[in-house]
Amino acid sequence: MSLRHAILGLLTFEPMSGYTLKSRYFDKSVAYFWPADQAQIYRTLQALEADGAVSSETVENDKRPNQKQYSITGAGERELREWLAAIHPPVTQKDGFLVQLYFARMLSRHQILRVLQAQRDTHRQLQDHFDNLVLPAADTATMKRQVRFGGLTLDYARRREKMLVEWLEACIAAVQEWPEQESI
């Protein structure tokens, strides 16, 4: 249940509406490690408000529809800090591509290579994206500190994509080397 905590964390930057959370964060940076759709964000905000972890205030806009501005409360900040400091049991990540590769003996070499190359191309693009991504400049001390930790997660994304591209290249080379056989 990290969506709850991701939202609480983002609200420590500044009070925000659900729309801003989505368009500024869940469509960009946070998307890499915790994607969430609009419906989920709005419902989680409602749940957080019901629990007293956030409070809301309607902001009237001239040129745009009114917003519900959410702020983190003291209780919300306590909950967040507690979660952040806790050692959580490792959660195994589900990876459909590994399922695909694991049973790839059922495919022809041509089919296997097609799937592997598509995957490699995807991760090459991601690698390119993260290698060219520049961290935003920070104005306050808090945000300077924030950018440091953002840098650590960016470093992870770069290492991960590099590893994936290398591994996929090795897979492609291996499959090309193996003798073609009955696919079963």
Add this chain to the structure above:
Amino acid sequence: MSLRHAILGLLTFEPMSGYTLKSRYFDKSVAYFWPADQAQIYRTLQALEADGAVSSETVENDKRPNQKQYSITGAGERELREWLAAIHPPVTQKDGFLVQLYFARMLSRHQILRVLQAQRDTHRQLQDHFDNLVLPAADTATMKRQVRFGGLTLDYARRREKMLVEWLEACIAAVQEWPEQESI
């Protein structure tokens, strides 16, 4: 929805009961990339049977409770092959640990290091586990081919754990270097 296809794939090895699927595969090898609990496996088998992708037969046991042996059908094999050969859109993996690290500016240095070191220890153990893991010997041609692809996914696990340990070490070093500040 890869649980469905993981089960279909495993049933290409041999007909199996839900219990065997769970204890022999989903508690071991498959667990690394597609963990599933017992309830889910049994319910997915029921759904697969309702769809005609698998068929079942009750096997009477003397010393143990009777089993429901599931076999993949022609329709199931077609569905599996189609899914295996398809290029699926990349699914972003949710990673709660990255959420934790991203907002770690709210913690003290001591708390951050504690969390990072626990994570590093976990992945060191996994690294050790995968580095010492030996692929099973294969008897038939099909299983020899299977072991090759199992080797590719094992290679992934090793590379991934190596990358994670290196990255976590770098994170720990970076945090130790940074000046201690107000945590906010």
Add this chain to the structure above:
DNA sequence: TTGCAATATATGTAGAATCATATATGCATC
């Protein structure tokens, strides 16, 4: 003026995942 895009919030529904619990057999152990 009609229609479209961006902004903004909300709900309905279905599927997937998790956790707990229920039932039953046979075996070993206390």
Add this chain to the structure above:
DNA sequence: GATGCATATATGATTCTACATATATTGCAA
């Protein structure tokens, strides 16, 4: 005889996730 464990299947309940759809405002372009 009671207890616990491994084997074996099933269901109830809840949460999480995803996808679709509904509603409303403003600005802009065809």
